[in-house]
Amino acid sequence: LASLMNSSSSIPQWFKNKCRFFSGGWGDLPQALLPKQFDVVLTSETIYSPSSQRLLLDALKRLVIDGNRGSRNRTGGRVYLAAKETYFGVGGSVAGFKELVEEDGSFSVSFVHTVRSSIH
Numbered sequence: 565l566a567s568l569m570n571s572s573s574s575i576p577q578w579f580k581n582k583c584r585f586f587s588g589g590w591g592d593l594p595q596a597l598l599p600k601q602f603d604v605v606l607t608s609e610t611i612y613s614p615s616s617q618r619l620l621l622d623a624l625k626r627l628v629i630d631g632n633r634g635s636r637n638r639t640g641g642r643v644y645l646a647a648k649e650t651y652f653g654v655g656g657s658v659a660g661f662k663e664l665v666e667e668d669g670s671f672s673v674s675f676v677h678t679v680r681s682s683i684h
Contacts, residue, residue: 624671
């Protein structure tokens with residue numbers, strides 16, 4: 565949210581009018597937004613803690629339009645998640661979250677873009 569505020573002058577007005585931004589705990593978020601559902605959810609740096617990944621997945625399942633439940637979007641909504649491959653020291657990882665999502669079966673997983681670089 566802070567980076568959004570700092571760069572808001574570079575965000576086109578049409579984009580600001582169509583998007584909503586939220587912050588807070590994953591367990592409370594669905595209650596604050598229901599019955600609203602979204603076509604697209606963007607999230608970044610949200611899988612660093614393995615103990616919060618189930619809460620995140622449960623929130624996404626309730627907030628993203630499901631094309632199989634008779635929504636207006638037959639293909640369903642999408643989640644775009646940006647994350648580090650591994651969060652050293654806290655234990656979260658893309659592989660661990662992917663495994664959780666696949667075991668749950670509520671979303672399919674594909675990688676849109678992978679950056680292979682390190683900080684020097």
